[in-house]
Amino acid sequence: xxxxxxxxxxxxxxxxxxxxxxxxKIAPPPPPYAGAYQPQGIDxxxxxxxxxxxxxxxxxxxxxxxxxxxxxxVKRVLCAAVGDxxxxxxxxxxxxxxxxxASMAPNGTMRVYSGLLLxxxxxxxxAMVLGHEFGHFEQRHTLADxxxxxxxxxLLSWAAVFAMxxxxxxxxxxxxSLQLSVYGRLAHxxxxxxxxxxxxxxxxxxxxxxxPQAASVVWQNLIAEQEASALAKGVRKPNFNKVAFFxxxxxxxxxxxILAAFADPVGADRENGVTRYAAALAPWLPTFLDDQxxxxxxxxxxxxILSLAENGWTAPLLVARGDLYRARGNPRDLSQAxxxxxxxxxxxxxxxxxxxxxxxxxxxTGRRTxxxxxxxxxxxxxxxxxxxxxxxxxxxxARGQ
Amino acid sequence: xxxxxxVSVARANGxxxxxxxxxxxxxxxxxxxxxxxxxxxxxxxxxxxxWTLDGEQLNDVTFYGGIVPGEPLIRETSKKHKPLPKFTxxxxxxxxxxxxxxxxxxxxxxxxxxxxxxNPDRFLGSDGIRFTYxxxxxxxxxxxxEARAALIQGHLYMATFDAPxxxxxxxxxxxxxxxxxSAAL
Numbered sequence: 051x052x053x054x055x056x057x058x059x060x061x062x063x064x065x066x067x068x069x070x071x072x073x074x075k076i077a078p079p080p081p082p083y084a085g086a087y088q089p090q091g092i093d094x095x096x097x098x099x100x101x102x103x104x105x106x107x108x109x110x111x112x113x114x115x116x117x118x119x120x121x122x123x124v125k126r127v128l129c130a131a132v133g134d135x136x137x138x139x140x141x142x143x144x145x146x147x148x149x150x151x152a153s154m155a156p157n158g159t160m161r162v163y164s165g166l167l168l169x170x171x172x173x174x175x176x177a178m179v180l181g182h183e184f185g186h187f188e189q190r191h192t193l194a195d196x197x198x199x200x201x202x203x204x205l206l207s208w209a210a211v212f213a214m215x216x217x218x219x220x221x222x223x224x225x226x227s228l229q230l231s232v233y234g235r236l237a238h239x240x241x242x243x244x245x246x247x248x249x250x251x252x253x254x255x256x257x258x259x260x261x262p263q264a265a266s267v268v269w270q271n272l273i274a275e276q277e278a279s280a281l282a283k284g285v286r287k288p289n290f291n292k293v294a295f296f297x298x299x300x301x302x303x304x305x306x307x308i309l310a311a312f313a314d315p316v317g318a319d320r321e322n323g324v325t326r327y328a329a330a331l332a333p334w335l336p337t338f339l340d341d342q343x344x345x346x347x348x349x350x351x352x353x354x355i356l357s358l359a360e361n362g363w364t365a366p367l368l369v370a371r372g373d374l375y376r377a378r379g380n381p382r383d384l385s386q387a388x389x390x391x392x393x394x395x396x397x398x399x400x401x402x403x404x405x406x407x408x409x410x411x412x413x414x415t416g417r418r419t420x421x422x423x424x425x426x427x428x429x430x431x432x433x434x435x436x437x438x439x440x441x442x443x444x445x446x447x448a449r450g451q
Numbered sequence: 452x453x454x455x456x457x458v459s460v461a462r463a464n465g466x467x468x469x470x471x472x473x474x475x476x477x478x479x480x481x482x483x484x485x486x487x488x489x490x491x492x493x494x495x496x497x498x499x500x501x502w503t504l505d506g507e508q509l510n511d512v513t514f515y516g517g518i519v520p521g522e523p524l525i526r527e528t529s530k531k532h533k534p535l536p537k538f539t540x541x542x543x544x545x546x547x548x549x550x551x552x553x554x555x556x557x558x559x560x561x562x563x564x565x566x567x568x569x570n571p572d573r574f575l576g577s578d579g580i581r582f583t584y585x586x587x588x589x590x591x592x593x594x595x596x597e598a599r600a601a602l603i604q605g606h607l608y609m610a611t612f613d614a615p616x617x618x619x620x621x622x623x624x625x626x627x628x629x630x631x632x633s634a635a636l
Contacts, residue, residue, distance in 0.1 A: 111591065112563070112587045112591065112592075112593045113562060113563055113587050113591065145562075146562040146563050147560075147562045148556075148560075148562045149560075164562060165562075283531055283532065283534065284531070285531050285532060341556070341562045344549075344552060344553045344556045344557070344564075345553075345556055345557050345560075346534060346535060346536050346553055346556075346557045377536060377549070377553060379537070379539045379541060379542065380539075381541075384541065410543060410545070410546065413543070414541045414543065436566055436567060436568050436569055437545055437548075437566070437568075437569035437582075439569070439570045439571055440544065440545040440569050440570065440571055440580060441545060443571050444543065444545060
């Protein structure tokens with residue numbers, strides 16, 4: 051099998067400068083910008099053309115978030131991370147998908163999922179992910195990967211022919227071993243590309259105005275979230291350090307450790323951009339959080355709510371927690387939900403969803419009169435609610451009110 | 452609910468002739484169609500059944516018959532890793548749209564679903580709910596839906612109709628209304 055290459059060794063071929071020799075514990079800075087890039091060679095031209103076709107569909111996607119403010123903000127963070135000249139070659143698309151992911155197409159199409167925006171907690175963390183994706187683009191990983199896959203399938207096609215010609219148990223068995231080797235090598239190649247992109251993303255962050263130590267925190271938080279999710283589901287928590295044979299990415303534990311080790315200590319005093327990020331996300335946070343809660347993953351959702359609450363509980367956060375507990379619906383959950391909604395009402399009596407949730411939870415825990423009072427408040431605040439007729443039956447609103 | 456198509460050699464899809472009353476979803480709910488319908492052999496869940504005219508991606512009428520507290524609406528692909536929201540004995544009628552929304556969002560992995568209206572409407576001879584919704588399905592096609600539900604002796608009976616927003620929803624909506632108006636226990 052392929053010899054394992056460490057992160058720094060893998061990037062040594064392309065990125066190491068003389069300045070890095072004396073600082074081998076820091077991710078090196080990116081190579082100098084070579085100018086606007088156009089595809090070269092038939093393979094790359096073809097890949098870009100396919101990327102362009104996909105982008106045409108993407109631009110009309112029903113799940114595309116077109117909000118100018120949010121798009122401009124995320125684009126600004128990307129430009130702050132990789133530099134204005136580089137970020138001009140990227141078109142950014144934010145999609146309403148409640149998963150932690152982002153991707154980069156070879157032609158410069160960057161897709162960011164709303165689940166990612168929900169989970170990163172500041173500009174530095176977002177800049178790490180965006181820089182990582184840009185790293186794939188800068189190093190033309192998709193092209194290299196595509197070529198590797200083509201060579202691999204060419205090799206296996208010929209090997210299959212020869213195995214058939216040999217037509218013995220041994221020849222077929224040799225082919226199976228070869229197939230396993232080749233696919234394993236491809237997966238390893240993908241993982242190394244991801245490691246390279248991590249190193250590049252960290253390199254961008256190291257020389258930006260943001261704190262590079264935040265890069266590792268993204269993965270630490272993801273690990274903690276997955277542990278919380280597994281705990282609530284009663285399943286064994288994943289092994290975060292084990293490399294699965296066909297894994298396309300290195301394990302989260304490795305990424306967290308490497309990113310922590312190679313962050314420039316000089317940048318430890320820089321800002322994270324927490325306040326700016328919270329302000330930019332604020333109009334969308336209730337929506338993204340609601341999307342997450344309705345995925346019925348109690349552990350992960352509660353973890354996310356509690357981490358958002360580290361900056362202070364707000365009425366919408368309390369409503370979200372109430373919704374989560376009310377959705378699970380055990381008697382203990384319902385009385386907890388009533389408590390959360392109650393606190394939300396104390397903070398903001400004019401929030402309709404808080405009154406609605408409070409009313410429903412109280413009714414479901416046997417406190418009918420109080421619940422109906424809260425529901426009447428909801429109807430007063432939101433007379434044109436989509437469920438006004440149903441709620442008014444429940445609230446037993448007298449005729450003429 | 453968009454059912455997963457699988458090659459089912461043992462059972463072919465069923466045919467529901469017009470003006471013939473049939474049980475649906477292996478429950479006490481009976482439907483008398485006014486026109487001929489297809490009934491799919493692949494069921495979304497133990498207590499669910501899908502009827503269609505042009506194929507479930509174009510018009511999907513799903514009946515849920517007698518869901519008991521503790522059960523999800525449809526079959527869970529993985530009880531441990533991807534649990535679905537459960538109907539409980541405390542679930543209120545007004546929360547049924549949230550139950551459907553949570554089920555669709557979790558099973559299909561979608562991010563865009565909104566309940567557009569929710570009104571009281573008698574169903575199966577009991578106080579019930581009629582609600583409408585729209586969502587972007589897992590195949591990236593915007594769909595609209597309408598559903599009717601009732602809680603009868605602590606059991607949930609529901610009929611949902613999902614179809615693409617473009618043309619098919621409006622085209623088959625009256626047929627859905629005819630089906631559910633004929634529903635009886």
